[in-house]
Amino acid sequence: MIPVLPTPHLSSRTGAWRMLRPVLEAEKCNGCLVCWLFCPEGSIRRENGSVSIDLDYCKGCGICARECPRRALRMVEEASFMGEGGGKLA
Amino acid sequence: MRDYRNANEAVALAVRLARVEVVAAYPITPQTAIVEEIAGQIARGELDAEYIRVESEHSALAACYGAAVAGARVFTATSSQGLAYMYEMLHYASGSRVPVVMAVVNRGLAAPWTIWTDHQDSVSCRDTGWIQLYVETAQEALDTALQAYRIAEHGEVLTPVMVCLDGFVLSHTEEVVEIPRQEEVDSFLPPYRPAYYVDPERPAVFAPGMGPDLYPSYKRSQQLAMEKAREVIKAVDEEFGALFGRRYGGLAEPYRCEGAKAVLVTLGSVTSTAREVVDRLRQQGHAVGLLRLRALRPFPAQEIREILGGAEVVAVLDRNCSFGLEGAVCTEVKAALYGLARQPQVLGFIRGLGGQDISQADIEEIFQHALSFSPGRR
Amino acid sequence: MRIEELREEEFVCGSFACAGCGAILAVRLALKVLGPETVVVTTPSCLLGVTTFYPQLAFKVPCVNVPFPATAAAVSGLVAGLRRKGRENVRVLGIAGDGGTVDIGLQALSGALERGDRFIFLCYDNEAYMNTGGQRSGSTPLGASTATTPVGRGAKGEDRPKKDMLRIVAAHNIPYAASASIGYPADYIRKLEKAVKAGGPAYIQVLTPCPPGWGYRSDLTVHLARLAVQAGQWALAEYEEGAWRVKEVSNPRPVREYWALQKRFAHLLQESGGEG
Numbered sequence: 006m007i008p009v010l011p012t013p014h015l016s017s018r019t020g021a022w023r024m025l026r027p028v029l030e031a032e033k034c035n036g037c038l039v040c041w042l043f044c045p046e047g048s049i050r051r052e053n054g055s056v057s058i059d060l061d062y063c064k065g066c067g068i069c070a071r072e073c074p075r076r077a078l079r080m081v082e083e084a085s086f087m088g089e090g091g092g093k094l095a
Numbered sequence: 096m097r098d099y100r101n102a103n104e105a106v107a108l109a110v111r112l113a114r115v116e117v118v119a120a121y122p123i124t125p126q127t128a129i130v131e132e133i134a135g136q137i138a139r140g141e142l143d144a145e146y147i148r149v150e151s152e153h154s155a156l157a158a159c160y161g162a163a164v165a166g167a168r169v170f171t172a173t174s175s176q177g178l179a180y181m182y183e184m185l186h187y188a189s190g191s192r193v194p195v196v197m198a199v200v201n202r203g204l205a206a207p208w209t210i211w212t213d214h215q216d217s218v219s220c221r222d223t224g225w226i227q228l229y230v231e232t233a234q235e236a237l238d239t240a241l242q243a244y245r246i247a248e249h250g251e252v253l254t255p256v257m258v259c260l261d262g263f264v265l266s267h268t269e270e271v272v273e274i275p276r277q278e279e280v281d282s283f284l285p286p287y288r289p290a291y292y293v294d295p296e297r298p299a300v301f302a303p304g305m306g307p308d309l310y311p312s313y314k315r316s317q318q319l320a321m322e323k324a325r326e327v328i329k330a331v332d333e334e335f336g337a338l339f340g341r342r343y344g345g346l347a348e349p350y351r352c353e354g355a356k357a358v359l360v361t362l363g364s365v366t367s368t369a370r371e372v373v374d375r376l377r378q379q380g381h382a383v384g385l386l387r388l389r390a391l392r393p394f395p396a397q398e399i400r401e402i403l404g405g406a407e408v409v410a411v412l413d414r415n416c417s418f419g420l421e422g423a424v425c426t427e428v429k430a431a432l433y434g435l436a437r438q439p440q441v442l443g444f445i446r447g448l449g450g451q452d453i454s455q456a457d458i459e460e461i462f463q464h465a466l467s468f469s470p471g472r473r
Numbered sequence: 474m475r476i477e478e479l480r481e482e483e484f485v486c487g488s489f490a491c492a493g494c495g496a497i498l499a500v501r502l503a504l505k506v507l508g509p510e511t512v513v514v515t516t517p518s519c520l521l522g523v524t525t526f527y528p529q530l531a532f533k534v535p536c537v538n539v540p541f542p543a544t545a546a547a548v549s550g551l552v553a554g555l556r557r558k559g560r561e562n563v564r565v566l567g568i569a570g571d572g573g574t575v576d577i578g579l580q581a582l583s584g585a586l587e588r589g590d591r592f593i594f595l596c597y598d599n600e601a602y603m604n605t606g607g608q609r610s611g612s613t614p615l616g617a618s619t620a621t622t623p624v625g626r627g628a629k630g631e632d633r634p635k636k637d638m639l640r641i642v643a644a645h646n647i648p649y650a651a652s653a654s655i656g657y658p659a660d661y662i663r664k665l666e667k668a669v670k671a672g673g674p675a676y677i678q679v680l681t682p683c684p685p686g687w688g689y690r691s692d693l694t695v696h697l698a699r700l701a702v703q704a705g706q707w708a709l710a711e712y713e714e715g716a717w718r719v720k721e722v723s724n725p726r727p728v729r730e731y732w733a734l735q736k737r738f739a740h741l742l743q744e745s746g747g748e749g
Contacts, residue, residue, distance in 0.1 A: 006316035007192045007253065009291040012300045012536060015487040016528035022492065038476040042658055043695050045490065045498040047483035062486060066493035066684075067692030080692075116557045119550060145553040150584030154546030157539055157581065161514070161550025164537055167557050169550075183540050293512045293535045293551065295563060302538040304526030 023065035025080040033077035040069035100272040102233040102265035106198045107132035109240030111142045112280040116167040119147035119158035123177040125262040126200040152177035156184035163193035166292035175202035175216045189224030194247030195255040202262040203449040211450020212262035218415040226256040227391040229362040236260045245331045251323045261364040321393045346395035348387045349402045355384030357465040360411040372458040396431035406439045410465040414447045480505045488531035489523040493691025495681030496597040506665040511564045516544045518570040519604040542577045544569045545585035552590045565592040571612035572602045575638045586645040586674045593668045593675045599683040607686045611636040617737045624740040642676045643712040649675040650712040656699030680707045688736025704731035
């Protein structure tokens with residue numbers, strides 16, 4: 006056994022750590038991509054001038070909401086999404 | 096071609112003949128002539144290799160590790176304090192299973208300061224997961240360095256090798272050395288084809304972190320590789336012998352042990368002195384023999400049981416001390432003999448520390464002591 | 474540089490870094506500039522722990538882990554090995570934290586810089602040994618409370634100024650050395666691009682705030698990285714072809730504003746009665 010392992014290899018989705026969930030108000034967003042730039046996890050998707058949030062690895066740090074120049078992102082208690090689908094991932 | 100060479104020059108020749116691709120080394124007495132000669136070979140265009148002039152031994156082995164995971168055949172050399180300074184990287188290289196070959200020009204460790212030979216430096220590193228081969232002559236240094244690449248790079252071994260040679264006695268003393276031709280060496284030692292190397296097409300983590308669930312299995316595989324190395328060392332020595340006409344006994348080399356009542360166990364250059372003493376004592380009718388351990392890791396326990404099991408007394412000559420116990424090789428020989436129905440008495444002798452000369456008279460005295468010892472049968 | 478021009482592809486994702494980790498953001502942006510033909514060499518630190526501990530391996534590029542003092546030495550080996558194997562196209566990126574750079578990694582880094590190999594060394598500076606719980610390093614700023622420079626009777630936190638690593642590096646006369654901050658991404662990315670184009674060793678020391686280590690809420694990471702510069706606590710400097718350039722701060726802020734947001738400086742505010 007040689008200690009060389011293929012990467013990436015992700016066994017858990019760190020989105021499960023999240024206490025606060027970023028919620029995008031699309032009508033306020035002008036696609037400036039500041040949130041995409043500053044997301045430590047690379048959890049913001051960008052396509053055709055707009056953004057969406059991939060919650061699998063979003064830890065809910067809140068940098069995107071704080072840095073958004075148009076306040077188009079809000080951090081919402083994760084617990085309020087329970088049972089709505091898209092909640093905490095294993 | 097035959098010419099005068101000391102063991103340092105012989106090792107540098109082996110590096111050239113092995114077509115080593117990356118060398119990283121830091122100078123230390125008495126290793127310096129190896130790295131100077133390699134630098135000269137590169138400067139003269141005789142060796143096409145990268146020479147990384149590192150700022151320490153720790154960095155020397157770290158650079159070898161980096162070059163090895165890039166897929167290159169690598170070499171380094173050190174002595175004494177330098178080997179001690181590498182200690183952390185020794186475990187790293189063996190645990191990562193990179194086939195580094197390193198010449199260790201044996202020298203005692205400070206304090207007090209010494210530049211002369213003993214085996215404290217490499218024996219202190221016997222648990223680092225490296226194969227350790229101790230040579231007797233400059234010729235064997237050259238031949239063993241070539242064999243070392245075959246052993247280290249063997250797919251089921253992938254374990255780094257130290258080629259240990261006594262400082263000054265071997266490193267700075269010339270003898271007639273048969274220098275193999277490049278074509279012969281090429282047929283013995285093909286280019287290194289790593290199973291794993293850094294490749295952005297197949298990204299991997301080299302030496303990832305492991306939890307208690309996995310770590311032990313990787314460590315066990317190192318032990319299994321060492322076990323495998325026993326047969327590989329023997330097979331490579333045989334194959335080398337068939338090609339070049341020189342064999343070194345694989346893991347351990349007995350000399351006149353047939354019917355021997357007292358057998359001396361040695362490592363390294365002192366074996367040549369002991370051989371002459373054995374010849375003289377045999378001539379005088381004493382039933383004495385000699386067993387040179389070529390490998391300290393993997394330890395030739397089976398060979399020791401077979402060769403020493405019939406002796407009445409075994410004298411172990413250690414050029415090291417495991418402080419608080421005895422010579423390290425003595426302990427290991429005893430452990431190898433453990434469980435035999437008829438066990439020889441084992442006597443330990445620590446001699447030759449810090450370059451103290453070991454003369455024929457010293458060895459004869461050890462044999463006389465061993466012969467006069469009335470062995471208690473247990 | 475426009476944001477759209479950065480690679481969309483992520484080369485580090487799913488790490489076990491803390492929420493709001495500045496270091497992982499710095500590495501993420503660096504790999505976007507360097508691209509997929511890169512090998513990362515890294516050392517025991519937060520980064521190694523959160524990206525290369527099986528079963529959570531977060532890099533999409535090869536990563537070689539080495540002992541703490543050895544980052545730059547292994548980098549030299551990789552550069553030589555790749556060159557010998559005709560694969561110089563693979564960029565070698567050494568990454569270490571401040572301890573692994575300015576303290577235990579200094580000797581190997583000095584050797585590699587002086588040898589002139591072509592590589593990039595990224596020091597992510599969170600100003601203490603954060604992976605082991607926040608002990609002071611040579612890069613801890615004056616006055617900061619850390620696990621080994623605690624505040625108490627007669628003790629006011631770190632009592633030595635931060636090591637001036639950038640000038641130490643520049644003294645090796647390498648083609649490019651710079652300090653950057655994740656609060657100024659355009660500046661950071663421009664410096665990474667220069668590092669890629671440098672004909673020899675390039676060094677970037679990037680300020681990466683650490684929520685648990687500095688004691689602040691995770692959403693403030695970028696804000697603090699910006700405020701550090703505005704409050705004169707971090708310079709955006711550049712050493713290129715023997716000349717220094719330092720970015721002028723456009724809207725300076727009082728240092729107490731920077732201190733007030735972090736627990737590690739809380740005692741300084743109490744002492745100055747909040748006047749800073």
